[in-house]
Amino acid sequence: MRVFPELYQKQDGLDFLICAIGSMRKAKGILINTFLELETHAINWFSGTNFPPVYPVGPLLNLDSVAGKADDTNVFRWLDSQPWASVVLLCFGSMGCFDEAQLKEIARGLERSGHRFVWSVRRPPPQEKSFEVLQDDYDDPRVVLPDGFLERTSGVGKVIGWARRVSLLANEAVGGFVSHCGWNSMIESLWFGVPTTTLPIYCEQQMNAFEMVVDLGLAVDLKLDYKINVINPEGDTVIVMAEEIERGIRSVMEDNEMRAKVKEMSNMSRATVVEGGSSYTSVGYLIKDMMRNII
Structure with a gap:
């Protein structure tokens, strides 16, 4: 429940x-x-x-954007120079965003993991309009990230704004996906054979995460029951800590058995839409x- x-x-x-x-x-x-x-x-x-x-x-x-890569060409140029399946993608959908405290923990976890990354960071809408407008990009993400994070991870990772998730998942350098577990994201990750670690945010995403991790064994558990801005019994906002982020990233990037299972399901997903x-x-x-x- x-x-x-x-x-x-x-x-x-x-x-x-x-x-x-x-x-x-x-x-x-x-x-x-x-x-x-x-x-x-x-x-x-x-x-x-x-x-x-x-x-x-x-x-x-919607695979139309895969061939074009029309968004941030610098990111795709960088991805094309990285080893196969060496980059973890962090992307949380059109309405997925976090407050500054959570962003800092994600950044610390990423840095501690040592893995290459592409991270889509979005600015939350005003609180009173949280479900009326979509997020925007930060003019300078340094204002919400730990001091020196971008400099220390230069060459290892890219912090970007909005990007076409499908185009990123299609790139052969992407080997793991930290996701909010919207159903479109789950279907896309399976199509491209990219294993997922779960960080659901709201609505049915926790149920999707549970199904993928527990029922189907096609994702690894960073969190299953996380909900953004939930208050714990002590009255503090629940935050996923850097240690948990690091563990989730290492799990999804280093679990070869999971990668093989997702690849098998990827082959099935492609076979199901052709004749027969x-x-x-x-x-x-x-x-x-x-x-x-x-x-």
């Missing part, structure tokens, strides 16, 4: 969830951005229920069922 969204841990939230699930039963079919080989048990479970047909049609990815693959076939079933309903 600790990885459930806070909304669902209260009666009003559970009532809303039950109502939403009831509405789903009225649909003619449900399309899901996943694939049979990834979530076999969950997908097969639906066949024995009174739910509408479930069509796993993923992974659905499970998602390709699922789309075919969807079209046939739609035509049957029209006729």
Whole structure:
């Protein structure tokens, strides 16, 4: 239960969830951005229920930006000069940001790990507009990072603002991913065969992290139940410390067994969308069922 969204841990939230699930039963079919080989048990479970047909049609990815690398060419030029699978990517989505205290701990953990890195650092929106506007980039990230961090890690890592996550994951130098565990990020990391260590922030991300680490064994645990700006019983904001960050980075970069499992799932994810693959076939079933309903 600790990885459930806070909304669902209260009666009003559970009532809303039950109502939403009831509405789903009225649909003619449900399309899901996943694939049979990834979530076999969950997908097969639906066949024995009174739910509408479930069509796993993923992974659905926007790969248009991979070839262009149109954002920060300096970062990609640097990545192209690094050894294979030697760089850890830290990227937390379009709404993923941290306060200064947490950023400093991440920086210390990164530096202590000794691994090459690319880190996307975003500035939080004003507190009163936290869910109304997206983050912006810092004019100078030195204002929130430890003194001398950028100078000490020059040549070892890059601190950047917003970047296309898919383009970065596609680069062969990227060998690990510290992620907020949004579902798009999870699907993309599997497609490119990049193992993930989990640092979920809000909503369903804790559940995604739990599934990837505990259920599927396709990610390593930095944190499973972390929620940004949560207050502990002593009244202090919960912070993931540098030691935990260092451990998570070392785990994802040095676990060759995990890397092999993720690579195997990467091959499955690509096979599923070509002719004869499970998602390709699922789309075919969807079209046939739609035509049957029209006729």
